[in-house]
């Protein structure tokens with residue numbers, strides 16, 4: 355029983371070391387940064403598709419603008435001297451209409467240019483934030499690796515002790531211990547505390563107490579832990 359308790363103590367120590375080696379804070383930062391980068395990548399994809407829509411809108415409007423400009427230039431090539439007063443009036447009417455079309459097209463084009471500039475700015479901001487997030491992720495990863503590395507020798511030492519002790523402990527007790535541990539009953543061995551189970555605090559009947567005294571240990575009927583007498 356003495357070796358078995360030492361074994362359990364070492365396993366508790368090992369669990370504590372493993373828990374400390376698991377740098378939760380660094381892991382959280384890593385997860386946050388990874389999720390940010392993923393979102394940003396989706397956002398960049400959306401910005402790219404917006405930009406390509408804007409470009410095609412721009413090209414359509416620009417073609418329209420060039421065509422209208424050509425129409426105006428062609429009309430203005432007419433020799434006014436050879437035209438009747440009605441023809442001249444009609445011609446100026448046509449030019450005026452086309453001019454106002456050009457004005458509207460120009461406004462739309464400027465609007466697109468402003469939007470494109472804003473898009474580009476957002477794109478830059480996102481790209482810079484992704485860079486920062488990647489740096490933070492790398493730093494957190496380095497911290498995590500460092501923490502793990504700093505605990506490695508201690509963990510190895512305890513694991514070695516456990517392996518050595520495993521050869522000495524009572525095989526029956528070790529088997530019981532491993533079964534209960536695999537069922538998430540931990541610690542498996544608890545001392546008798548004021549005639550009660552040291553794990554679940556359930557009182558032990560007198561008949562069971564004499565069995566405990568005779569055998570050195572009993573199984574708690576309530577929580578399944580193994581109760582021993584602390585010397």
Ligand SMILES: [Zn+2]
Pocket residue numbers: 551552553554555556574575576577578579
């Ligand atoms: Zn119990």
